Amino acid sequence: MKDKIYDVAVIGGGITGTGVIHELAKYKLETALLERGLDLAVGATKGNGGVVHPGYDPHPGTLKAKLNPAGARMYPRLSKELGFGLRRTGTLVVAYSDRDLKKVDELLDNAAVNGVEQVEKINAAQLRHREPHINPAALGALLAHTTTMIDPFEVAIAFAENAQDNGADILTGQNVTGISKEDDGLFHITASGNQYLARFVVDAAGIFADDVAAMAGIHEYRIQGRHGNLVVMDKGLKTPIQTVMFPCPGPDTKGIALIPTVSGNTLIGSTATMRSDKNDVSNDAEGIDELVAGARHLIPGADIRIIRTFAGQRPVALDNDNDFYIRESETVPGFIHAAGIQSPGAASSPAVAEYVVSLLADAGLDLKPDPDYDPFRQPKPDFSTLSPDEQDRLIRQDPAYGQIVCRCETVTEGEIVAAIREGVGARTVEAVKRRTRAGMGRCQSGFCQSRVIDILARELGIPQEDVRLEEENARILYGKIKGAV
Numbered sequence: 001m002k003d004k005i006y007d008v009a010v011i012g013g014g015i016t017g018t019g020v021i022h023e024l025a026k027y028k029l030e031t032a033l034l035e036r037g038l039d040l041a042v043g044a045t046k047g048n049g050g051v052v053h054p055g056y057d058p059h060p061g062t063l064k065a066k067l068n069p070a071g072a073r074m075y076p077r078l079s080k081e082l083g084f085g086l087r088r089t090g091t092l093v094v095a096y097s098d099r100d101l102k103k104v105d106e107l108l109d110n111a112a113v114n115g116v117e118q119v120e121k122i123n124a125a126q127l128r129h130r131e132p133h134i135n136p137a138a139l140g141a142l143l144a145h146t147t148t149m150i151d152p153f154e155v156a157i158a159f160a161e162n163a164q165d166n167g168a169d170i171l172t173g174q175n176v177t178g179i180s181k182e183d184d185g186l187f188h189i190t191a192s193g194n195q196y197l198a199r200f201v202v203d204a205a206g207i208f209a210d211d212v213a214a215m216a217g218i219h220e221y222r223i224q225g226r227h228g229n230l231v232v233m234d235k236g237l238k239t240p241i242q243t244v245m246f247p248c249p250g251p252d253t254k255g256i257a258l259i260p261t262v263s264g265n266t267l268i269g270s271t272a273t274m275r276s277d278k279n280d281v282s283n284d285a286e287g288i289d290e291l292v293a294g295a296r297h298l299i300p301g302a303d304i305r306i307i308r309t310f311a312g313q314r315p316v317a318l319d320n321d322n323d324f325y326i327r328e329s330e331t332v333p334g335f336i337h338a339a340g341i342q343s344p345g346a347a348s349s350p351a352v353a354e355y356v357v358s359l360l361a362d363a364g365l366d367l368k369p370d371p372d373y374d375p376f377r378q379p380k381p382d383f384s385t386l387s388p389d390e391q392d393r394l395i396r397q398d399p400a401y402g403q404i405v406c407r408c409e410t411v412t413e414g415e416i417v418a419a420i421r422e423g424v425g426a427r428t429v430e431a432v433k434r435r436t437r438a439g440m441g442r443c444q445s446g447f448c449q450s451r452v453i454d455i456l457a458r459e460l461g462i463p464q465e466d467v468r469l470e471e472e473n474a475r476i477l478y479g480k481i482k483g484a485v
């Protein structure tokens with residue numbers, strides 16, 4: 001590794017870093033992505049609402065206002081090229097007072113300035129026609145037609161796998177602990193005992209981006225986390241919704257929303273409180289109560305059946321007008337900050353990637369298009385969505401597709417084996433879950449986790465005790481209990 005010189009090393013395998021490595025793959029370059037987790041998308045990218053906001057919200061003139069609408073517009077094409085799920089839902093921003101209705105007008109003005117189309121103000125009757133369970137006190141709403149839903153972790157994996165197919169090195173388990181720019185003009189990067197050399201560095205380390213920059217002697221900004229609780233509800237609720245529904249936004253948050261997801265569950269998200277501990281992704285009871293109250297404000301009789309709670313921290317660059325912090329370092333040329341990517345960072349990611357690559361070009365990176373670049377990624381079979389004939393054919397090709405492992409989400413052994421063997425292969429139980437949905441259903445892996453551990457151990461050739469849940473220190477099994485079989 002030490003003798004290979006990368007043109008660009010991207011640090012951080014969330015939706016920002018994987019977006020950048022995917023964008024760089026279009027050019028004739030040697031690139032590497034260094035992610036400290038055992039899998040990609042283990043930071044904010046796995047703990048968020050997954051709403052591709054169309055861009056009516058960000059304050060005009062900010063980077064968010066430029067990159068959010070541009071990123072959102074790119075998603076439908078990317079979904080086709082990379083084979084990730086995308087569901088068009090639209091968004092409602094619901095008004096309960098004259099002040100809220102004025103806020104809706106402001107958002108409409110924002111939308112016009114930010115170049116967001118298909119946004120309109122609708123009255124109470126139109127609102128009820130679209131969402132019959134909505135609070136009868138609602139006076140009207142902003143309706144943004146083009147909002148889509150994604151699973152950001154699925155997008156990140158798809159970005160990275162396509163980049164890998166086009167020659168990028170995707171290196172997980174690489175915790176960057178040292179960076180120095182030496183007299184040879186190269187960045188010398190230390191990660192998990194390995195040394196890497198690169199002409200340019202992109203710091204996309206999420207909430208830890210300022211810590212990574214500090215390793216290179218850069219102290220130009222600081223990051224703090226804005227924590228958010230979310231809950232996942234069961235499928236088949238008695239008060240179903242079709243549209244993402246928000247109340248009118250506050251200064252730092254879009255408010256508590258009801259979110260119909262790609263997979264058919266509904267989320268309630270997200271709370272927003274600043275935290276000093278960057279590693280704190282625990283849930284808190286007050287936050288969950290706030291979510292339930294927020295959902296009931298939108299739908300008073302909402303059927304709320306929670307199957308899972310989770311949380312994430314939005315990386316907020318302090319003293320930066322609540323905006324993304326994306327620029328070349330003022331003190332260390334060739335070091336690009338892709339930082340402070342708070343919400344709507346998932347929605348903006350494809351445009352953030354283009355912008356970062358343009359900054360690399362400004363900094364001197366030579367961008368020669370690669371004539372062999374292939375924008376398409378072959379998605380792996382999703383057994384539960386196939387017709388009976390297609391399922392039959394698959395089982396005849398490989399009987400492992402006839403073994404259902406996760407009953408809640410109908411995930412087969414064949415899909416789990418493919419998730420481990422192909423692409424950026426899964427190495428942990430959570431990595432299998434992100435790729436196949438095994439464990440995401442109503443029983444939350446009560447039935448399938450032991451089977452998934454068994455398959456991971458077999459495929460990786462390791463003892464079951466060495467299979468991790470997510471992180472290196474997250475062991476699940478410690479050995480056999482005497483007498484048990």
Ligand SMILES: Cc1cc2nc3c(=O)[nH]c(=O)nc-3n(C[C@H](O)[C@H](O)[C@H](O)COP(=O)(O)OP(=O)(O)OC[C@H]3O[C@@H](n4cnc5c(N)ncnc54)[C@H](O)[C@@H]3O)c2cc1C
Pocket residue numbers: 011012013014015016017034035036037040041042043044045046047048049050051052053152174175176177204205206207208209212226227228229230269270271311312313314315341342343344345346347348
């Ligand atoms: C509660 C909540 C709700 C949200 N809802 C939405 C939404 O609906 N729509 C939307 O668009 N956005 C939403 N967001 C924002 C979105 O999730 C983030 O903007 C986005 O995921 C940021 O991605 P990232 O790649 O910059 O950071 P991350 O996903 O955090 O990735 C950073 C990566 O860097 C790695 N890393 C850190 N330090 C090192 C190191 N030293 N060496 C190597 N690797 C390192 C980490 O392990 C991590 O994988 C939400 C966020 C939260 C928390």
